[in-house]
Amino acid sequence: HNVSEPWNVAPSLAESRIPIAMLDDLAAAVSAGALPSAVATFASSLRIERMAETVVDSSERIFELISAIRGYSFMDQAPVQDIDLPQSIENTLAMFRSRTAHVDIRLDFDPELPPVSAYGSELNQVWSALIENALDAMHDHGTLTISTRLTGQTAIVEVRNDGPEIDPAVLSRIFEPFFTTKPIGTALGLGLDTVQRFVNKHSGSVAVDSKARSTCFQVRIPINRLQAY
Template sequence: MADFDVAYLQELPVFKNIPGEHVQWLLNTGEIQALAPGEALFTKGQPSDYMHLILEGQINISLEQNGTYKYFVSVKKGEVTGVLPFSRLRAAAGQGIAAVPTKVLSLHRQHFPELERVSPELVQELVGIMTDRVRDFTRSQQQNEKLMALGKLSAGLAHELNNPAAAIVRSSSELLRIHHNVPEKFKRIMTMHVTPEQVDAVNNILLRVIAADLQSNLTLLARNSLEDEIIDWLEEQDVPDGYELAEILVESGVTLTDLEAIKTILAGNNLPEVLDWFANTLNTEKLICDIQASAKRISELVNAVKTYSHMDRGQDKEKTDLHHGLKSTLTMLTHKLKEKNIQVEQDYQANLPPITAYVGELNQVWTNLIDNAIDALAAGGKLRLATRQEGNSVKVTVADNGAGIPADVLNRIFEPFYTTKPVGKGTGLGLDIVNKILLHHDASIKVQSQPGNTVFEVCFPVA
């Protein structure tokens, strides 16, 4: 005790303006304990019955995420942790472990009423510490919430970008293979003897097939049957590589009637060379179309990211179309929707009036509501988004046919840090952030839930 007297404590910031007799009361009433490195001051779930003042050393606080403890913050000499006067903390949310040899002055909460009488000044200091701690913790958890949401969106976006990118790689590789064969095929074509009229007639068939979008609408059974018929026909005409050509021709929508027409035009001459050129032209067209479609999909995803993040526009309030934000958010969450095979119904009112909003903030609202709905849905579930104008307000509905929210939980879902998700899956700030953002927009949110039908309704004033 001699090492930690009134003079020692009054050197610490929290006691700088506290009368000596008040500090002495704390020393007399509290308990000093010494912790070796690795020893726990408190563990997760342990009742929070003590206020702890670090006299020397350091306590590292860790929070559990996905079954493992991750470092959160350090409490050092002169800092306070544990329960504080007027705090509603009942149990430790994490664990506090001594990083070095540490000594702690601990005061049981049963002495708080006496502390209020003995030293209102110290209570005021401690309440200030508690306020700062709540603010800092909330800010940290809000950042964690954003990072968790960003992680989900990034994983889905990476998957969505990978599919068209892989398609471009495959198609361009095949296109390169075809291109490398061009000199040999060109030499064979140059030795053919065909009239301009024959060339025009074959080209007309080719252009007609291309104009039909190069798609075969046959069932798998009918397609296989036609491939077999075309293979047999090609073999009868002594056309080599019949299996490879048949697959391309059928996929492009070419029929036996088309092939017979080409044979008639050529009078049976040069048929293998012309059909090889014909099939390669169709295949090249298809590969180019695949590359274009994949590149377009990548462009759409990039535009969705720009719309979602509002990255190419200012940060001020502006008139905005709610439908753009809803659609871009769905695009960002496409991977999660596909994973669970969720049906999405979009029922948007035409000519919906715009609202004035911070677009980036609104997209946080849609992400939280839609992502929560996806988590609540079983595989094959249904998500419904709808918009309507009602008088001077615009209403957005996000509904799902999941298990519903229990009645005893429903009135708490907008409380900060309240979550029903497993540890590491949510911070309990998603709907709290939604509520704060909507208040920022003079908007409101309400929820109704029963098994098979959970409905969130968000109302905005018309711009």
């Protein structure tokens, strides 16, 4: 557009990513001498608009995260209550949003599954440990499948990942406290032990099956039975 000092205009153009069509309209509306100032003003307006959009998006994300944390921790509710398992699982998944950008998450929830009488915060810690274990196995890339179903009076939750097969020697010790295959100092080896303890507390059971590209942790919890330590 025959701008006398294009190097003064270029930074604004690069930062604001103004579409070419808008530049053509802008150049037609102002003189060549006034174009650098016009572009800078236009770019500044766009930046402010995008910042406002970012603030709105961030505010919505913060609200979602606070809601998820509130549901995850059950901090304003009684210790034992009727738990909606799909909602409990989705609240827990929300805590891992930063790690699931490259993960294909597949949810298959049984609509006939009734609420489970349980300690909500403890079940969320079960889902958290199983999801974290799955993401670690997949290195945050792959397919994570979580399903629920009702069999008789038992709720079944399965957390499946398509990571590598677990070595049989590891599999036989996987629920042992302080057992871990991760580097020293990066894990305590209590995640799956906690899963087993909390599931047992609810008169349930947990099992794992692993083969190439399919490792599944299955949690079984009675609908109406609760067992204390």
